[in-house]
Amino acid sequence: MVIGVTGGIGSGKSTITRELAHRGYAVYDCDREAKRIIAENKNVQAQIIALLGADSFFSNGIYNTSYVAGCVFANMELRSRLNAIIHPAVFRDIQDRLNNYNQGNELFFIESAILFEAGLDRLCERIIIVEAPENTRVQRVIDRDYNGDASLRNINKVRARIRSQHTTPSCSNPIFVNNDGKMSIIKLADVILHSLR
Secondary structure (H helix, E strand, O other): OEEEEEOOOOOOHHHHHHHHHHOOOEEEEHHHHHHHHHHHOHHHHHHHHHHHOHHHEOOOOOEOHHHHHHHHOOOHHHHHHHHHHHHHHHHHHHHHHHHOOOOOOOOEEEEOOOOOOOOHHHHOOEEEEEEOOHHHHHHHHHHHHOOOOOOHHHHHHHHHHHHHOOOOOOOOOOEEEEOOOOOOHHHHHHHHHHHHO
16 A cells, blocks of 8 residues: 655654654655655756756766755746656656555555645555644754754744645545644554554
8 A cells, every 4th residue: 555644844744754664664755765866867867957057966966956946946937847857757766666566465655745746646545644733843843954043034934934835735535643742753653554554
């Protein structure tokens, strides 16, 4: 069974899928795998360079994430065109992984903040939506990305990132998980696995 795991920044979806992976379940982390695809796939690299220029990669071939982010941050059209390069490549990579995965009754988790935008929900039989209060999400991102520096400037940056994310579209029979910190990740993983049985 293929299960999508999604949720906004700071919701804690990655922490949950790490626990599931620790238990031996197959987890496809779209962020990590997209970085691998960009690093390895010459066709994807060529398309990114054609879109954003040679500065998209350093002279040693490493992806210039800060340059690319600067190009697409305020330009929705460029961002959409970049996504139109990366999302299909990730989709195909997941399909290849699933084709080589002996599923049976095993669970295969796909973790992505943009599960619906990338069309990855089409591969999933069930969807888990991880939620948390906004203040909790802000604090988690401050701790993770800003070394705990909860200055007003950083808080406003995080809130802007939260608001820039699309709301999750409705889907049939989703499993909502409240990751507000009151229940341990171990217990949350137990709840998820129980709900999938």
